[in-house]
Amino acid sequence: MLLADGQFHSGTDLAKRLTISRAAVWKHVQALIALGLNFSAVTGKGYRLERGLELLSEPAILSNMSLFARAHLAALELHSQLDSTNRYLLAAASAKAPSGTVCMAEYQTAGRGRRGRQWVSPFGSNIYLSLLWHFQLGYAGAAGLSLAIGVAVIRALSALNITGVGLKWPNDIYCQGKKLGGILIEMAGESDGPCVSVVGLGLNCFLSESYAQTIEQPWTDLSKITGGQFVGRNRLAAGLISHLLSVLAEFEGCGIRHYIDEWRRYDVMHNRHAQLMIAEQAYTGIIRGIDDNGLLLFEHHDGRIQAYASGEVSFSGRDG
Template identity: 40%
Template sequence: MLSTLLSMMSDGQFHSGEKLGESLGVSRAAVWKSLSRLEKEGFPIQRVRGKGYRIPKGAVLFDLDAIQQHLPTDIATYWQWHLYPSIDSTNAEAQRLMASAGGHQPLVCIAEQQSAGRGRRGRTWVSPYGQNIYMTLVEPFSNGAQGLEGLSLIVGIVLADTLESCGYPQVRLKWPNDLLLENRKLAGILIEIAGDLTSDCVAVIGVGINVLMRAEAGAQIDQAWTSLLQAPGQGELDRNKLVATFAQKLLLAMREFRRSGFQVFIPEWEKRDAWLGQSVSVVSGANVLNGVHRGISERGALRLQTAEGEMLVSGGEVSLRVNNAP
């Protein structure tokens, strides 16, 4: 019932509980109970006496049929699609699905909620129900892990391009795998490599995007963050459309990556690089490197201009911080 209820309300207008109940064949109390449970988990529901309930335009639950309807048939059928109401981690589930199938087939895992969502450097990814995008795509490669250098940056470029095409032109990239909006974290990427690291392998591409979260839902997050709901302007909030747009653009980018490598993507990254030319610090454990961010190399490494000359810093367990942040 909840999915149907939100679809009925997805026009962004106020709807009375009584009329919603009549349309669904349930009582007004049943409508109130369903929406109250969702509201307790942080879902952005506005209620006004005499008007009823309102949710942001496009705020619906995931629907695989709806996602695939937004895709050309050849792209929709390229992956095996898996949708879960709740899961520990979409990356972990993707690994389990690969193990049970005994092969490296392209697949997508999407969840309404994660109980153990993971980011880089062991961080927890806060994952409330029905509000954000928690998604993992499995993509096979045949040239080993070394041939995947720069992959996380390509995923970032595709994600930024997706959001720009959906009404969010202000999104910027932070090396190696974060997206920022107004200097606050909007999305993150976690890529894990499985299989033979020297030959046939798969990239397990985890993506998290804050879509409908409000401040109270992200109280546990220990860094400045934002969501599409809080972005200036009126961009797309339908997560089904966002997922479909991203999946289509990513598949096309992976084909180009196989043909031409990472180098052709460098201009697109640097066009959106949030901190290009700025004084930054690269933190790895207790070690800190200071310098000026000069861009990225042909392999996706950070070019850091230090007092001793230019250094190349690879991704991994490092953190990039801008030195003149307020």
């Protein structure tokens, strides 16, 4: 991408290098703006991205991955645009794609979060990553996987000296009380036999204020956390893939209990007053961590502590 360097490029030069008209250049710039990119246009100078882009690169990602991860990586697919990386790999699973197939996209037209929510996915700004893995023991073999994946994400960030990041049950990445990323795991196959899991990860690297207006909860990105000293998307992608593959390769053999203590160290909800949504029913109480199976421990007003396998948790703003 000629404009990825964040420098000014004249319309004439762009038209010449792309062998298109000046009018066509303008149309292309408008299309990029629609993808979430911000431009400056100055007479006599041309067009400039307000911040440079580091586009995904297979050689750059592979060169920064661990040897173990490269041995377990079946395929790395990089796409300019997809509706959803998870949906793409679910289709690939039905075509017998092997464990270790990784898909990433620069832009998602229909990125998905939990409960069918839209995942804001501007072009070339964040991490939109999905990884396919087969489990032989059915859905039970993948129980608690989202918690283990959260641990893998924290490990990857810590290895890049990105600290102060925590986990919110069951699948959110948080920093300073704001959402940094999310995990979406989708399963297909037999409940008590071979099945496939698609692990989706969305992680905010840079979100413009204008593009994030549709986000309905406090959010942050790695640019804010690191004071603008972000390590780069390819190095980050390599670290994430490496740690995700490491966890997935051992998970069915050791299960969620292998990761429980580590997950608890990063729990941002422990002893916090919160609201728990179960279907359409709302409960208020205090989060008391997770049990040894990864279930949420929720203390109701009557002092009764109950374990929940699913639900939506939100902060109430008070400590317990």
